[in-house]
Amino acid sequence: MSGPSTYNPSTGIEKWLDDRLPIIRLGYDSFVDFPTPRNLNYWWTFGGILAVFLMIQIVSGIVLAMHYVAHEDYAFESVQRITRDVPFGWLIQSMHANGASFFFVAVYLHMFRGLYYGSYKAPREVLWILGVVIYLLMMATGFMGYVLPWGQMSYWGAMVITNLIGALPFIGDALREWLWGGFSVGQSTLNRFFSLHYLLPFVIAAVVGLHIWALHVPGNGNPVGLETRKGKDNKKDTLPFHPYYTVKDGFAIIVYLMVFAVFVFFLPTVLGHADNYIEADPLVTPAHIVPEWYYLPFYAILRAITFDIGPIDAKLGGVLAMFGAIGILFVLPWLDTSKVRSMRYRPLTRWFFIFFVVAALGLGWCGAVNPDDFVLGITGFKFLYLGQFLTFYYFAYFIIVLPVMGIIEKPKERPASIEAAVLGSDKA
Amino acid sequence: MTEENGAPGADGQEPSRRDFIYIAAGGAAAVGGGLVAWPFIDQMNPAADTLALGSIRVDVSVVAVGSEVTVMWRGGPVFIRHRTEEEIAEAQSVELDALPDEEARNDNLPTGTPGTDANRVLRPEFLIVKGNCTHLGCVPLGLGANTGDYDGWYCPCHGSHYDTSARIRRGPAPENLPVPDYFFETETTVKIGLSPEEASNSGWAVS
């Protein structure tokens, strides 16, 4: 897709097909001979890992759907039956439930990679935005999937999140009833969540197609943040995707799958919550409602807003902050004013980035505990205050640090080319 | 645009008949699109049978003074508390301006009715309210567990305190627990889901 095609159909059948539907050419140009920067490190392997996990979720999910019953009286039992009675159901259910977690681990690493190496900057803004769209769709899919087993956390998680919608002015109540299809989370809600949970992964697959299309126009970024040179120097900066990166990606995928297998086989329930093995009860709320781990930082941001901001009351403010935390990623390419992509050459911003990662993890911690507990037992230092400070930093990183640093920071000297960075002197 | 079918239109001049057709066709397509979209949006609203699943009958004679029960109505909890004299007195003594939410939130009464205790009950001894916290929907704890700082209900999710009239007094919940439509069918049975007015209009015995 970038540069002229180098595909040469070798057999008669391939020639025949190439004149009618050049699909082999597309695959060849995209995944075999695609010129890829020669200096990609392992942070670049998570895209391939994500593609594998999307397939794992779709295949295991279609199998689960053959046995799952989307009814408030049978859903819980049907999932138990899958894990106990259906042949290999224990395996497939465990792959699906843990696969969601591994999917999110990979997407977070993939996104932090983008933040560190400036992958969102021109000319890759659309590529980045499509990535944020995929992430949002994954959040929605994971949320609705977690409702399906109809345990206590399923039910009350759905209750809390749909009630957040009720915070919207004027339309909130009507919108909430519309989502529920009734007067509470119930049968209609479960049934439609199942329908959408089945649908959205295929929408994700379609957006992934666009994401890769947008990737293959400018080509991959890379750790030094320089573009590959055009013309005859291009060969010096790049390697063909196959075999160099098929092997590197393949190796990373195998290692990641090995860790995944440890969870699937030996720790199938550690990432779940004990309360979700109690069937949903609309009359009893669990003592602590916590979402799945991958939502915890946003849950902390939601709970950090405990005060009214002008005409916006605390509840709506929390909802806006939570969605704003993701929404701000859409405009990130225009907030970062620095022309230097890679943090390797941004001595100050690099530290702000490292603290941003710490803040994100810290928010996850705040989301998991009671906001009124004390951090490390220090009397008076509530998790609420930590959460508020980290929420402030989360937004400040995008709204203050990145715009200002691009103007005041003096970047380090960068190598002349990717070739020089990899093959040249040790200095680069 | 050149003259067509005798229409007097050229660039920057009078709109031609063709311009009119473009706009009319575009407008019709937009309206048509909206008309087609609406059924696909509206189907998600509560269905007729869900709406019809309106009312339940509860025998309140089993609820002793100073105790409460939780019943399921429309997929969610409803609290019925048989209040003691002290609880009633406590609820009645509260000044309106001490309430974070001054509205009655009573489905039987028009919106904007002040939230005095009298406006939240049909009979002072029985308080009947929907049991989902108005913050994020948890079921608050009540008698026998934790009645909070105002002797009513306490929501452990984020710490909302409700008083003996189930009005929010402190915490993040924005509104009082709402009072559903209900009426007394006999001295001891309550029908939840119809207001006294609706009930007598449709020929129910209202006690």
Ligand code: HEM
């Ligand atoms: C983006 C991909 C997907 C993600 C992130 C995802 C996530 C989840 C999660 C978190 C659960 C709850 C698991 C548990 O705690 O037990 C779940 C359940 C379920 N999912 Fe998915 N899913 C995905 C794709 C699919 C697809 C494509 C289908 C169907 C074709 C599907 C069908 C199901 C079914 C039937 C359940 C209920 C059984 C169970 O709880 O294990 N999922 N999903």
Ligand code: FES
């Ligand atoms: S849901 Fe009751 S206080 Fe938040």
